[in-house]
Amino acid sequence: MKMAATLFRLTLFFILFFIVQSRLYTWPSPTIHLPLPLLFSVVGYGAIGDGRHYDTAAIQAAIDACHSAGGGHVRFPPGTYLTATVYIKSGVYLVVEEGAKILGGTKLEDYPAESRRWYVVLAENATDVGITGGGVIDGHGMKFVKSFGEAKNVMVSWNETGACLGDECRPRLVGFLGSRNVRVWNIHLNEPAYWCLHLVGCDNTSIHDVSIYGNFNTPNNDGIDIEASNNTVITRCNVNTGDDSICPKTTYGPLYNLTVTNCWIRSRSSAIKLGSGSSYDFKGLVFDNITIYDSHRGLGMQIRDGGDVSDVTFSNMNIQTRYYDPVLWWGRAEPIYITTCPQSPNSKEGSRDGHLSNLRFQNVNFTYRRWTNFPDGLVDYRPGCRGLVKHSPAGIIMEHIDDLKLENVNMIWSDVIQNKRWNNPLDFLPSTVNNISFLNFRSESDSQ
Numbered sequence: 001m002k003m004a005a006t007l008f009r010l011t012l013f014f015i016l017f018f019i020v021q022s023r024l025y026t027w028p029s030p031t032i033h034l035p036l037p038l039l040f041s042v043v044g045y046g047a048i049g050d051g052r053h054y055d056t057a058a059i060q061a062a063i064d065a066c067h068s069a070g071g072g073h074v075r076f077p078p079g080t081y082l083t084a085t086v087y088i089k090s091g092v093y094l095v096v097e098e099g100a101k102i103l104g105g106t107k108l109e110d111y112p113a114e115s116r117r118w119y120v121v122l123a124e125n126a127t128d129v130g131i132t133g134g135g136v137i138d139g140h141g142m143k144f145v146k147s148f149g150e151a152k153n154v155m156v157s158w159n160e161t162g163a164c165l166g167d168e169c170r171p172r173l174v175g176f177l178g179s180r181n182v183r184v185w186n187i188h189l190n191e192p193a194y195w196c197l198h199l200v201g202c203d204n205t206s207i208h209d210v211s212i213y214g215n216f217n218t219p220n221n222d223g224i225d226i227e228a229s230n231n232t233v234i235t236r237c238n239v240n241t242g243d244d245s246i247c248p249k250t251t252y253g254p255l256y257n258l259t260v261t262n263c264w265i266r267s268r269s270s271a272i273k274l275g276s277g278s279s280y281d282f283k284g285l286v287f288d289n290i291t292i293y294d295s296h297r298g299l300g301m302q303i304r305d306g307g308d309v310s311d312v313t314f315s316n317m318n319i320q321t322r323y324y325d326p327v328l329w330w331g332r333a334e335p336i337y338i339t340t341c342p343q344s345p346n347s348k349e350g351s352r353d354g355h356l357s358n359l360r361f362q363n364v365n366f367t368y369r370r371w372t373n374f375p376d377g378l379v380d381y382r383p384g385c386r387g388l389v390k391h392s393p394a395g396i397i398m399e400h401i402d403d404l405k406l407e408n409v410n411m412i413w414s415d416v417i418q419n420k421r422w423n424n425p426l427d428f429l430p431s432t433v434n435n436i437s438f439l440n441f442r443s444e445s446d447s448q
Helices: 002-024 056-068
Strands: 039-041 050-054 072-076 079-083 086-088 092-096 100-104 119-124 127-132 136-138 145-147 172-177 180-190 197-200 203-213 224-227 230-235 238-241 246-249 255-267 270-276 282-295 297-303 309-322 336-340 356-369 378-380 388-390 394-398 401-413 424-428 433-445
Touching: 039 056, 056 072, 056 079, 056 086, 056 092, 092 100, 100 119, 172 180, 180 197, 197 203, 224 255, 246 255, 255 270, 270 282, 270 309, 282 297, 297 309, 297 356, 336 356, 394 401, 424 433
Parallel strands: 039 072, 050 079, 072 092, 079 100, 086 119, 092 127, 100 136, 119 172, 127 180, 136 180, 172 197, 180 203, 197 224, 203 230, 203 238, 224 246, 230 255, 238 255, 246 270, 255 282, 270 297, 282 309, 297 336, 309 356, 336 394, 356 401, 394 424, 401 433
Antiparallel strands: 378 388
16 A cells, blocks of 8 residues: 555656646747748839839839739839839739839820729739838829819819810729728828729728828819728828818718728818718718818718618717818818718609618717808708708708717817807708717807
């Protein structure tokens, strides 16, 4: 018995000894070396980068070689690369380094025959594509100004050539059409002649740490247009444009699961606007922790084509609006503006069926300030619909909504003592807004 007990104690001792030793000394984990992406410099394919000679062929050659090799990075060293349209292909990321600039051409022949493909940088039906590097992509927007105006520039339109119709015939800056797994980050997008960053029919897109600048007097230089695209995340972006800054649209199909967070926005039109292209549904949109500064309109929904809007949340927002112009720019400095009405006689009258539902405004601060001497007394329904309507202005204009909740909303009115008519916090179209909930809603003058 003593022998057995001794053997048991010895066995237990060695087991404990090896356990302690194994904890004192662990085998090093094997180091996993991921393969570095293949690098293709545009200079190696003949790009000059002097801003005067076109580098289109060299850039496209580098992209094509990268794509043929299975994907990688196409590098733009410091320099200015003047180009016509270049096409990103699957597996290719453009790395525009600090000190490098891709500069868009200003001639009609710089762009494809079809106006829908007029972009400086374009990806079509591509997968695993993106742009980064810390440099600049510039649309040469000031070269498209026909005459400079104090409130709004008059722009060149290529409709005179018959290439497209309307007065907005100018090239966009960057477009991803029908693409998947798109990533745009750490890049400066400047001076688009028309829309800046355009997603159409894309899925699984990430846009972060992007700076967008468009001349404040230039019309139609939208910041980010998300059109019929799903599962999109936009975060930590600075968007400063003359026209709408972040603009979801459903002209060609529905839009689901859009998240926008931690952004700073300034616009001479709407900082955030749903529509007015709205033929299909919007569902599952979240806007959180956003600062809107000095904008002609804060949050806008211009539903004009019969699409439904549901499950939209605006939270943790600071909004300061400013009335810039009574005619040339849509809006009257409304922090929140939601209207649903037909854009034309052919549009479905979706507003009559109550197609806006489950809207949330949580932890939102508004500052409504009158900085101009423009006359008041008009509500702006443009585009289409009823145009300009004689009506007192309001901080929140809403109609045709079912299930609306406002929680912890503060509205500050400036100079209301001097203008007694200019202090209406809420304006709901009678009998069209149902199931409303208010919790901690405040509206007061900053002079109190």
